[in-house]
Amino acid sequence: MLKYFFIPIFIFSSFFVFATTRNVNNKVVTLSRVIRVSLFLFAVFIIISLISLLVGPSHLGMIYLLKGLLSGIYSGDLSLIATEKTILFSIRLPRIIFAGIVGASLSAAGVVFQGLFRNPLADPYILGISGGAAVGAIIGIIAGASVIPFGIPGLAVSGALLTIALVYGIARTKKELHSTTLLLAGVIVNAFFSAVIMFLISTTSSKELRSVIFWIMGDLSLAEWSEVILTGFFLMIGFIVMYVYSRHLNLIVSGEETAMQLGVNVEQTKKILLLAASLVTGVAVSVSGTIGFVGLIIPHMMRMLLGSDHRLLLPASALFGGSFLIVADTLARTVTAPAELPVGVITAMCGAPYFIYLLRRRAV
Amino acid sequence: MSIVKLEQIGFKYNEHQVLKNVSFEVKKGEFMGILGPNGSGKTTLLNVIDGILMPQEGEIWINGTSCNKLKRENLAKIIAVVPQESLMIFPFTVQEIVLMGRAPHLGKWRFEGETDFNIAHQAMEMTDTISLMNRSMNALSAGERQRVLIARALAQQPQIMLLDEPTAFLDIRHQIDFFDLIKALNKNQTLTVIGVTHDINLASLYCDRIILLRDGHIHCMGSPEEVIAESHIREVYETNVAVDKNPVTGQPRVTLLSSHPSEGGSRSNSGAAPQL
Numbered sequence: 001m002l003k004y005f006f007i008p009i010f011i012f013s014s015f016f017v018f019a020t021t022r023n024v025n026n027k028v029v030t031l032s033r034v035i036r037v038s039l040f041l042f043a044v045f046i047i048i049s050l051i052s053l054l055v056g057p058s059h060l061g062m063i064y065l066l067k068g069l070l071s072g073i074y075s076g077d078l079s080l081i082a083t084e085k086t087i088l089f090s091i092r093l094p095r096i097i098f099a100g101i102v103g104a105s106l107s108a109a110g111v112v113f114q115g116l117f118r119n120p121l122a123d124p125y126i127l128g129i130s131g132g133a134a135v136g137a138i139i140g141i142i143a144g145a146s147v148i149p150f151g152i153p154g155l156a157v158s159g160a161l162l163t164i165a166l167v168y169g170i171a172r173t174k175k176e177l178h179s180t181t182l183l184l185a186g187v188i189v190n191a192f193f194s195a196v197i198m199f200l201i202s203t204t205s206s207k208e209l210r211s212v213i214f215w216i217m218g219d220l221s222l223a224e225w226s227e228v229i230l231t232g233f234f235l236m237i238g239f240i241v242m243y244v245y246s247r248h249l250n251l252i253v254s255g256e257e258t259a260m261q262l263g264v265n266v267e268q269t270k271k272i273l274l275l276a277a278s279l280v281t282g283v284a285v286s287v288s289g290t291i292g293f294v295g296l297i298i299p300h301m302m303r304m305l306l307g308s309d310h311r312l313l314l315p316a317s318a319l320f321g322g323s324f325l326i327v328a329d330t331l332a333r334t335v336t337a338p339a340e341l342p343v344g345v346i347t348a349m350c351g352a353p354y355f356i357y358l359l360r361r362r363a364v
Numbered sequence: 365m366s367i368v369k370l371e372q373i374g375f376k377y378n379e380h381q382v383l384k385n386v387s388f389e390v391k392k393g394e395f396m397g398i399l400g401p402n403g404s405g406k407t408t409l410l411n412v413i414d415g416i417l418m419p420q421e422g423e424i425w426i427n428g429t430s431c432n433k434l435k436r437e438n439l440a441k442i443i444a445v446v447p448q449e450s451l452m453i454f455p456f457t458v459q460e461i462v463l464m465g466r467a468p469h470l471g472k473w474r475f476e477g478e479t480d481f482n483i484a485h486q487a488m489e490m491t492d493t494i495s496l497m498n499r500s501m502n503a504l505s506a507g508e509r510q511r512v513l514i515a516r517a518l519a520q521q522p523q524i525m526l527l528d529e530p531t532a533f534l535d536i537r538h539q540i541d542f543f544d545l546i547k548a549l550n551k552n553q554t555l556t557v558i559g560v561t562h563d564i565n566l567a568s569l570y571c572d573r574i575i576l577l578r579d580g581h582i583h584c585m586g587s588p589e590e591v592i593a594e595s596h597i598r599e600v601y602e603t604n605v606a607v608d609k610n611p612v613t614g615q616p617r618v619t620l621l622s623s624h625p626s627e628g629g630s631r632s633n634s635g636a637a638p639q640l
Contacts, residue, residue: 028457028459028460028463028476028481029460029475030475030476031475114454115454118453119453120453120454244472247467247470247472247474248467248472250460250464251464251467253452253454253456254450254452254456254461254464255447255450257416258445258447260416260436261414261416261440261444261445262440262464262465262467262520263436263437263438263439263440263441263467263468264437264467265436303454303455307455307456307457307460308452308454308455308456308460309456309460311475
């Protein structure tokens with residue numbers, strides 16, 4: 001059993017060996033390079049998804065499953081018994097795809113927040129944006145907003161946007177936005193939202209409301225196809241918008257005045273990008289809880305490997321963020337099997353030390 | 365025809381009047397210097413010209429078109445700015461920075477094409493930064509970074525280049541190198557240059573005309589010989605200076621004088637110091 005979940009880890013490390021040995025920083029971003037890197041990372045994504053599909057607490061022989069899947073492709077009929085089909089296609093597959101989408105959403109949002117706030121430590125979770133989205137979603141569930149189409153994700157997105165306004169308002173003094181103040185504002189807002197979440201969940205007895213753990217640590221175990229479609233749809237919309245503005249984001253990263261002098265309508269671009277990033281964060285949080293640090297680790301790693309151009313950074317982070325969360329979730333459901341860990345435990349265990357490392361290295 | 369024309373520009377920053385009744389014209393191919401003490405409105409004036417700040421009064425004409433009617437990206441095709449300093453939070457390479465100058469000529473998300481790469485390469489050759497092309501911007505020295513920023517501005521293919529105290533962090537050699545390069549571009553490519561500087565002597569050496577700002581209005585304007593006179597400098601900067609001629613070029617030269625006679629050493633002996 002144990003050997004199975006070492007396979008994804010192996011693939012990850014081999015990817016890094018591959019990526020770090022190439023002198024990728026010397027190349028300018030062109031469309032063909034974006035496509036090549038994206039295809040490569042998509043292949044990694046597929047391989048990791050397949051392996052995760054075959055790994056789990058129920059003992060399904062790997063070779064047997066592969067044979068079953070392959071013969072199924074040839075004959076058109078899967079020669080698997082019903083329970084195996086159910087486990088694979090109704091439990092594991094939606095969860096894996098869901099993890100991929102949530103990971104991609106949080107990483108893409110992380111890239112945009114880091115760029116807009118010009119702060120490599122920004123992340124939807126650390127800045128309290130995920131927390132705000134969670135509060136919005138919980139209020140929606142208590143108030144019965146689920147009867148309105150997109151009611152709960154809509155409230156989560158509003159929560160995320162309000163949090164951005166709040167954190168930005170606290171951190172912005174006169175013309176400058178101080179990195180440290182921004183992070184401190186995020187910490188405080190996060191602490192406040194955690195308290196609000198605890199309060200709301202303890203004082204209401206709504207059956208639809210999930211546990212405190214779900215909202216504070218994040219959990220992908222309740223994934224169903226409907227959630228996959230919801231998050232996938234909004235990720236697609238948000239990502240297209242972000243990608244259209246990705247070159248302008250490069251300019252904003254080099255300074256807002258500079259961006260204006262190079263012809264960017266900075267205020268409008270910022271608003272559109274904040275809206276798109278809040279959209280994908282809010283929707284992901286409303287169905288997966290607040291999974292931390294994905295939006296911090298992945299963009300940063302990709303930036304080290306591929307450079308700072310957002311036209312490459314954005315798709316690469318989304319794809320690799322998806323793979324990362326699939327691996328994290330596979331670990332979450334297998335390490336203590338048959339019990340499960342919330343996936344946020346795994347991401348925080350990787351992310352918090354990484355954050356400290358970044359903080360020290362930057363010598364603030 | 366004048367390429368830049370300001371008509372009675374007034375700008376307020378939260379009730380604080382920063383610019384008042386500023387009118388002047390800059391001809392195509394002219395090198396215009398803007399001098400003035402801290403807080404006299406030099407940088408604000410520059411930001412008004414490049415459209416970052418909107419003046420409450422008056423109007424600006426670029427190439428005969430009112431600035432209000434120009435879209436941001438169209439303005440950026442005409443005016444490029446070389447800022448004082450630009451530290452990157454994220455590691456962009458020199459080539460990436462220079463290519464950013466192509467932004468106003470590209471659509472929202474188009475990738476740079478052959479022409480854009482050629483223009484960027486030319487800009488890097490002109491500024492002698494081609495060998496730095498693949499280095500990270502943050503790994504360069506201040507002088508090199510400043511040259512990269514000129515290359516980025518050149519990649520914009522502007523008609524007007526604005527300089528915002530570009531040599532503030534440079535040593536004398538790099539200051540001269542910088543202005544020589546700008547002067548060459550000004551002469552050979554008939555690039556119009558409007559530059560803010562603190563260094564009166566550099567302005568005297570390179571500018572065709574100089575504007576001396578005081579409390580947001582034009583105190584005087586004209587050739588270096590006309591503007592850089594003891595009386596003007598003393599009035600505007602409220603500081604004691606001596607002005608004579610640069611022994612090599614014959615341009616006016618400013619010498620700073622301490623107001624503490626005991627530290628003025630040679631001054632009392634020379635007798636050249638003007639008596640207040």
